[in-house]
Amino acid sequence: xxxxxxxxKYLVTQMGNDxxxxxxxxxxxxxxxxxxxxxxxxxxIMFSYNNKELIINETxxxxxxxxxxxxxxxxxxxxxxxxxxxxVYFCASSQDRGGxxxxxQYFGPGTRLTVL
Amino acid sequence: xxxxxxxxxxxSVQEAETVTLSCTYDTSESDYYLFWYKQPPxxxxxxxxxxxxxxxxxxxxxxxxxxxxxAAKSFxxxxxxxxxxxxxxxxxxxRRWGRGxMRFGAGTRLTVKP
Numbered sequence: 001x002x003x004x005x006x007x008x009k010y011l012v013t014q015m016g017n018d019x020x021x022x023x024x025x026x027x028x029x030x031x032x033x034x035x036x037x038x039x040x041x042x043x044x045i046m047f048s049y050n051n052k053e054l055i056i057n058e059t060x061x062x063x064x065x066x067x068x069x070x071x072x073x074x075x076x077x078x079x080x081x082x083x084x085x086x087x088v089y090f091c092a093s094s095q096d097r098g099g100x101x102x103x104x105q106y107f108g109p110g111t112r113l114t115v116l
Numbered sequence: 117x118x119x120x121x122x123x124x125x126x127x128s129v130q131e132a133e134t135v136t137l138s139c140t141y142d143t144s145e146s147d148y149y150l151f152w153y154k155q156p157p158x159x160x161x162x163x164x165x166x167x168x169x170x171x172x173x174x175x176x177x178x179x180x181x182x183x184x185x186x187a188a189k190s191f192x193x194x195x196x197x198x199x200x201x202x203x204x205x206x207x208x209x210x211r212r213w214g215r216g217x218m219r220f221g222a223g224t225r226l227t228v229k230p
Contacts, residue, residue, distance in 0.1 A: 033217060041222070041223045042223075056217050058217075092161075104163055109158075110159045
């Protein structure tokens with residue numbers, strides 16, 4: 001019954017590694033997002049996809065690459081992980097009907113990434 | 117650029133009492149949406165309440181209500197009859213019409229004392 005799910009919930013890895021976080025929503029929404037929450041709890045948008053098309057790409061290092069195989073999934077791949085990438089990453093989804101930004105966003109449980 | 121400011125890093129309330137969390141925002145847009153999200157220790161982001169800027173009437177959800185002052189760009193959250201389960205980080209967020217991402221404030225940590 002989970003609306004927006006993320007895997008894994010916890011991820012501990014070494015600097016320089018490549019890792020992926022997966023997100024799936026079963027709400028039938030057409031727009032999905034990735035947010036980053038830093039150690040001070042500040043939440044910031046990273047990417048947004050509408051019907052598998054990238055519509056928001058904030059100033060994020062190109063080591064971060066989102067991939068949307070279909071509108072129910074938005075995965076986040078991170079290359080060459082750095083210490084500063086340690087954070088909680090949230091996936092969210094909404095029904096935006098072409099990116100109009102009208103509807104409420106529902107968040108996944110977050111993935112706590114720790115880079116050692 | 118739109119910014120959201122929560123000037124109270126921490127707030128405390130006695131159980132069953134009322135508390136108000138402040139939020140101000142900066143925008144030149146006329147159509148937008150405002151939200152309050154709650155993040156308990158479980159880390160889950162939970163929608164508390166939302167307000168459309170074109171609506172003059174303040175949104176209400178059970179014990180939660182907002183005081184939306186569009187001209188002042190203020191959007192405070194009032195929690196009535198506070199319960200222990202209300203203890204959490206509360207985030208105010210802004211979302212412009214036509215752009216899907218939300219801009220969040222820095223959060224207010226609410227403690228509820230028994």
